[in-house]
Amino acid sequence: MSKRGIVALKILAHAACLAPIAWLLWHLYLSVTSDPTALGPDPTHTVTFSTGRGTLRLLVITLAVTPVRRLIPKLAWLGRFRRVLGLYAFFYGSLHLLTYVWLYAGWSWAAMVDDISQRRFITAGLAAWLMMVPLALTSTTWSIRKLGGKNWNRLHWLTYTAAISGVVHYWWGVKTGVKTPLTITVVLGILLLARPILRWRQDRTALRVQRSEAA
Amino acid sequence: MLIRTKGEIPSSEITPKSVYMNRRKFMAAAAATGLAAVAGESASRLLRPSSAQAAEEKLTTVKSQYSTPGLTLTPFEDITHYNNFYEFGVNKDDPAKNAGRLKTRPWTIQVEGLVKEKKTFDIDTLLKMKPLEDRIYRFRCVEAWSMVIPWVGYSLSEFINACEPLPSAKYVQFISLADSKDELLPWNAGISWPYSEGLRMDEAMHPLTLLTFGLYGQVLPNQDGAPVRVVVPWKYGFKSAKSIVKIKFVKNQPSTTWNDMSPNEYGFYSNVNPNRDHPRWSQKRERVIGAPIFRQLQPTLMFNGYGDQVASLYNGMNLIKEY
Numbered sequence: 439m440s441k442r443g444i445v446a447l448k449i450l451a452h453a454a455c456l457a458p459i460a461w462l463l464w465h466l467y468l469s470v471t472s473d474p475t476a477l478g479p480d481p482t483h484t485v486t487f488s489t490g491r492g493t494l495r496l497l498v499i500t501l502a503v504t505p506v507r508r509l510i511p512k513l514a515w516l517g518r519f520r521r522v523l524g525l526y527a528f529f530y531g532s533l534h535l536l537t538y539v540w541l542y543a544g545w546s547w548a549a550m551v552d553d554i555s556q557r558r559f560i561t562a563g564l565a566a567w568l569m570m571v572p573l574a575l576t577s578t579t580w581s582i583r584k585l586g587g588k589n590w591n592r593l594h595w596l597t598y599t600a601a602i603s604g605v606v607h608y609w610w611g612v613k614t615g616v617k618t619p620l621t622i623t624v625v626l627g628i629l630l631l632a633r634p635i636l637r638w639r640q641d642r643t644a645l646r647v648q649r650s651e652a653a
Numbered sequence: 654m655l656i657r658t659k660g661e662i663p664s665s666e667i668t669p670k671s672v673y674m675n676r677r678k679f680m681a682a683a684a685a686t687g688l689a690a691v692a693g694e695s696a697s698r699l700l701r702p703s704s705a706q707a708a709e710e711k712l713t714t715v716k717s718q719y720s721t722p723g724l725t726l727t728p729f730e731d732i733t734h735y736n737n738f739y740e741f742g743v744n745k746d747d748p749a750k751n752a753g754r755l756k757t758r759p760w761t762i763q764v765e766g767l768v769k770e771k772k773t774f775d776i777d778t779l780l781k782m783k784p785l786e787d788r789i790y791r792f793r794c795v796e797a798w799s800m801v802i803p804w805v806g807y808s809l810s811e812f813i814n815a816c817e818p819l820p821s822a823k824y825v826q827f828i829s830l831a832d833s834k835d836e837l838l839p840w841n842a843g844i845s846w847p848y849s850e851g852l853r854m855d856e857a858m859h860p861l862t863l864l865t866f867g868l869y870g871q872v873l874p875n876q877d878g879a880p881v882r883v884v885v886p887w888k889y890g891f892k893s894a895k896s897i898v899k900i901k902f903v904k905n906q907p908s909t910t911w912n913d914m915s916p917n918e919y920g921f922y923s924n925v926n927p928n929r930d931h932p933r934w935s936q937k938r939e940r941v942i943g944a945p946i947f948r949q950l951q952p953t954l955m956f957n958g959y960g961d962q963v964a965s966l967y968n969g970m971n972l973i974k975e976y
Contacts, residue, residue, distance in 0.1 A: 466946065469945060469946060470945060470946075470947075474943075474945055475728075475730070475731075475943075477946055478735075479730075479731040479734065479735035479745075479942045479943055480735065480745075480798055480940055480942050480949075481945070481946035481949065482940050482946060482949050482950070483798070483940065485946070541946070541947075541949070541950065542938075542950070544938075544950055549935070549937075549938075552935065553935060556930065556935075557933055557934055557935065558933070559933055559934075610933060611933070611934075613796070614843065614914055614915040614918060615841075615842055615843025615844065615914060615915075616743055616841070616842075616843070617743075617841040617843075618743075
């Protein structure tokens with residue numbers, strides 16, 4: 439992929455990642471000016487669901503980058519997109535947290551403490567966001583250098599736990615019997631298995647090469 | 654050459670005009686936002702879904718002393734496009750989308766159990782049994798959203814009197830329609846059909862409990878539980894059974910769908926109670942449907958604001974334990 443191609447794709451990636459928030463802001467603007475129904479009958483829910491879903495999708499897309507690169511070595515340049523995707527996941531996660539703090543808890547500290555301690559789906563959600571904070575803070579190249587590649591990689595395994603926590607948050611938040619979180623769970627499951635499977639394939643190939651060289 | 658003649662397309666396959674006109678409208682809206690269409694198309698499912706064939710038949714109604722004054726009505730559009738009716742799908746816009754196939758005539762309610770004799774009431778007889786009243790009630794879903802709905806009906810007690818239950822009847826059970834021809838009955842609702850609900854006899858006989866035939870002065874739209882349902886305004890919405898086909902008078906507390914599915918979350922009584930949280934979310938506040946985003950949240954009232962009229966039914970009961 440040429441340098442110009444990457445730049446073009448990066449612009450596209452930014453545009454795609456900003457699309458949901460642009461949609462929300464536009465409809466928010468409409469809802470407070472001309473059309474009170476612009477965010478649907480339950481605007482709080484619309485905003486919360488949209489930002490939450492965006493967070494999970496972006497986390498999952500970020501996690502898909504490396505398996506795809508391993509499977510299709512020609513797409514190695516995709517690695518340059520991990521940071522932008524991950525940061526957008528954090529961005530939407532933070533927006534999602536903000537909608538909770540503002541629209542559900544009404545900035546009430548008491549309400550938040552009550553929810554975090556009693557409502558396990560909120561505990562799981564908060565945990566997921568907290569896990570993303572160090573990842574966002576160490577997203578810079580300077581951090582990679584300071585921490586060293588190996589440590590940085592280890593820290594960023596938190597992406598997996600944040601995604602798992604996020605999916606658990608989703609399951610615990612829906613009504614009993616509802617199965618809407620199933621799709622994202624399956625996708626995340628595949629990605630969780632992808633790395634060890636790809637690593638196993640890699641090791642097997644290396645072993646075969648080793649053996650044929652020794653022979 | 655295959656030429657389709659008119660007779661070959663069943664009328665059930667023909668998309669009602671209102672449905673495809675609305676679908677076009679919001680596909681156009683989604684496309685207009687360009688890239689946002691990718692995000693927007695699925696997000697717009699949360700907005701204005703297409704409508705089922707809304708029944709427009711007007712009903713003759715009288716005022717009622719049991720109507721709740723001083724409330725802002727939820728727009729008709731919201732009441733008919735945002736609700737739970739899992740027989741037609743588990744998304745909030747599914748009932749409006751899919752309830753068009755529900756046939757509300759012929760319709761009967763079978764009455765059985767501890768009654769003088771088994772009876773079958775035709776819906777059109779029921780509509781004429783007593784004067785239809787306009788009753789504005791608060792409606793509070795267990796999911797912590799709420800509406801104000803102008804229902805049309807008369808007290809269930811009038812109907813119960815016509816059923817002639819025996820003194821041994823302590824509870825009333827409501828069975829809703831479960832017919833795979835008329836309804837989707839999706840597997841992913843996790844419900845074993847038919848939907849069953851129930852009330853204690855004194856709750857059923859309370860004048861506020863409404864045998865409901867309409868809203869906003871017209872016949873109930875299919876997606877809101879046509880042609881006849883029950884509304885119990887001081888309880889969480891799932892207690893207000895829809896599209897009722899059978900009423901049974903029984904001695905013991907009947908099994909009710911949500912209580913069976915998840916007894917620690919959904920109790921038999923399920924009175925609206927801000928002091929008794931759902932295990933997974935708080936019931937202290939609710940989101941008013943149709944309100945602008947920064948003014949949606951409001952505190953939940955005990956018994957949904959009907960405590961004056963119904964609290965005495967629960968004297969001596971621990972409502973945290975018996976939720």
